[in-house]
Amino acid sequence: MQTNGQMSRFGAMKVALHRLAFVVLVVAAFGLMLLGKADTLLVSRVGTAVSDALTPVLEVMSKPAASVGAVMNNLRELAAIRAENARLREENQRLLHWQTLARRLEAENQRLRELGNMVPDPTPRTLTGRVVADTGGVFARSLLVTVGSRHGARSGQVVVAGEGLVGRLTEVGARSSRVLLLTDINSRVSVVMEESRARAILVGNNRNRPDLAFLKSQTGVSPGDRIVTSGIAGAFPPGLPVGVVASVDEGHIRVELFIEESRLELVRILDYGLNGIVADPGAGNAPP
Amino acid sequence: MRPTPWQSLIQTLRSLIPFGLSVVLLLIAIVPMTTPGFLRAGPMVTVLCVYYWAVHRPDMMGYLGGFSLGVLEDILMNTPLGVSSLVLMLVQAVVLTQYRFFVGKPFLITWWALALVALGAILLKALIIAVLTGHVTAPGALLASYGLTLLLYPVFAWVFAWADVLLSKEA
Numbered sequence: 001m002q003t004n005g006q007m008s009r010f011g012a013m014k015v016a017l018h019r020l021a022f023v024v025l026v027v028a029a030f031g032l033m034l035l036g037k038a039d040t041l042l043v044s045r046v047g048t049a050v051s052d053a054l055t056p057v058l059e060v061m062s063k064p065a066a067s068v069g070a071v072m073n074n075l076r077e078l079a080a081i082r083a084e085n086a087r088l089r090e091e092n093q094r095l096l097h098w099q100t101l102a103r104r105l106e107a108e109n110q111r112l113r114e115l116g117n118m119v120p121d122p123t124p125r126t127l128t129g130r131v132v133a134d135t136g137g138v139f140a141r142s143l144l145v146t147v148g149s150r151h152g153a154r155s156g157q158v159v160v161a162g163e164g165l166v167g168r169l170t171e172v173g174a175r176s177s178r179v180l181l182l183t184d185i186n187s188r189v190s191v192v193m194e195e196s197r198a199r200a201i202l203v204g205n206n207r208n209r210p211d212l213a214f215l216k217s218q219t220g221v222s223p224g225d226r227i228v229t230s231g232i233a234g235a236f237p238p239g240l241p242v243g244v245v246a247s248v249d250e251g252h253i254r255v256e257l258f259i260e261e262s263r264l265e266l267v268r269i270l271d272y273g274l275n276g277i278v279a280d281p282g283a284g285n286a287p288p
Numbered sequence: 289m290r291p292t293p294w295q296s297l298i299q300t301l302r303s304l305i306p307f308g309l310s311v312v313l314l315l316i317a318i319v320p321m322t323t324p325g326f327l328r329a330g331p332m333v334t335v336l337c338v339y340y341w342a343v344h345r346p347d348m349m350g351y352l353g354g355f356s357l358g359v360l361e362d363i364l365m366n367t368p369l370g371v372s373s374l375v376l377m378l379v380q381a382v383v384l385t386q387y388r389f390f391v392g393k394p395f396l397i398t399w400w401a402l403a404l405v406a407l408g409a410i411l412l413k414a415l416i417i418a419v420l421t422g423h424v425t426a427p428g429a430l431l432a433s434y435g436l437t438l439l440l441y442p443v444f445a446w447v448f449a450w451a452d453v454l455l456s457k458e459a
Contacts, residue, residue, distance in 0.1 A: 018350070018351075021350065021351050021352065022351050022377065022381060025351050025352065025354075025355045025373070025377055026374060026377060028355065028370075028373075029355065029358070029370040029371075029373040029374040029377065030370065030374070031370070032359070032369040032370030032373065033368060033369065033370040033371065033374075033416075033420060035369065035370075036368050036369040036370065036420075037368075037420065043369055046363070047363045047366075047369075050360070050363045050364075051363065051364070054315070054364070057315065058315060058318070058319060061315060061316065061319045062319045062320060065319045065320065065321050066320070068321075069320075069321060131320050132319070132320070133315075133318040133319065133320070133364065134318060134319075134320040134321075135318050135364060135365045135366060137330025137365060137433070138330045138410075138414075138425055138429045138430060138432075138433040139330075139365065139367045139413070139414075139417055139425060140365055140366040140367050142366045143320075144364075178366065184366075185421075185423045186421075186423075205426065206423075206425065206426070206429060207426065207429060262320075262321075264320065265320065
């Protein structure tokens with residue numbers, strides 16, 4: 001009888017402890033939310049430390065995934081090889097025409113620069129990193145890359161892939177960095193329409209196609225128009241290719257980016273020496 | 289008979305298997321896969337993990353496990369710290385308060401119950417994030433994530449059931 005009583009007391013105590021743990025941890029979760037609002041630098045540093053520690057693991061895990069992805073890509077490409085070949089031939093013809101034109105323009109440009117004593121654009125220092133985590137999701141869009149402060153990365157640096165702008169570094173650890181993608185809801189990039197030179201802001205929306213906002217007038221904007229960075233605010237250098245207008249609905253202009261976020265394996269980090277709008281609080285880390 | 293220190297260590301390590309497996313699945317979910325666009329909808333991997341263990345072996349992943357998994361998810365996903373922890377612990381609490389309902393139920397019933405729990409979880413998470421950041425998530429994106437979460441549950445349940453059998457054999 002006494003043993004039964006002891007056991008029931010033990011059971012009741014266990015249930016009470018379980019409930020207490022729940023209450024304490026719920027309070028702790030709210031505490032973390034408040035801390036995240038109050039001390040973004042501390043939270044950012046903790047996040048960077050954890051990401052840094054996990055990067056070697058993610059790097060190992062991403063290699064077989066990349067191999068599987070490459071095999072799947074090969075299979076997909078094999079299936080469409082004839083059509084792709086025809087498309088590439090046609091594109092080659094078109095590009096040869098553009099090459100001739102570009103050479104002529106380059107020569108003309110060179111002459112005009114010499115005539116005007118123009119100061120040449122700065123050549124950026126380049127770092128290349130592998131993408132080890134793609135946290136593209138519903139609530140945030142970012143990448144983790146294997147380039148950190150020990151390689152010379154700093155927060156605010158520009159990240160590009162072959163086809164165009166990817167985003168910028170927001171948190172930099174010793175061996176890894178977080179790239180805030182253009183599609184992230186916190187991303188704002190000053191852009192310009194390449195043809196009309198109309199300025200606008202590219203606003204991330206956590207979807208594949210970010211919005212074009214603060215454009216003075218939508219008239220004259222049509223699908224296919226190219227968009228490049230404007231260089232205003234100093235966060236990005238001018239002229240980096242961003243994407244093309246995908247759709248123009250009432251009040252909404254969606255942009256198709258040149259890069260395909262889900263297919264990024266290697267990215268280039270460009271250092272133009274711009275401090276931009278991202279302040280570097282001493283330790284190389286910045287809140288997003 | 290009191291367990292030897294070695295047996296205690298093995299026991300502790302075994303009790304960490306559900307949490308460890310959940311962390312591995314979370315990491316796999318963020319490894320770049322060059323997958324088709326629809327898979328980037330961002331399934332709620334951690335909700336699947338805590339839901340399975342709360343339904344089948346509540347003793348194997350307590351609130352501390354859910355809290356820690358949430359903190360790790362928020363750090364990796366760049367979402368406000370504490371949000372996922374709160375949501376995951378609430379998922380655990382909801383399942384544990386309805387534990388009698390889940391006992392011995394077939395897989396389809398638990399899948400159906402997940403549909404309700406996951407809906408509450410994603411709406412709550414979107415609401416807290418909207419309050420904290422001022423950004424309202426598009427309903428379409430939430431729906432895509434929710435749908436993908438439900439679709440992935442059988443895969444996760446299969447992996448966890450395999451681990452569950454392994455744990456039961458060695459117990």
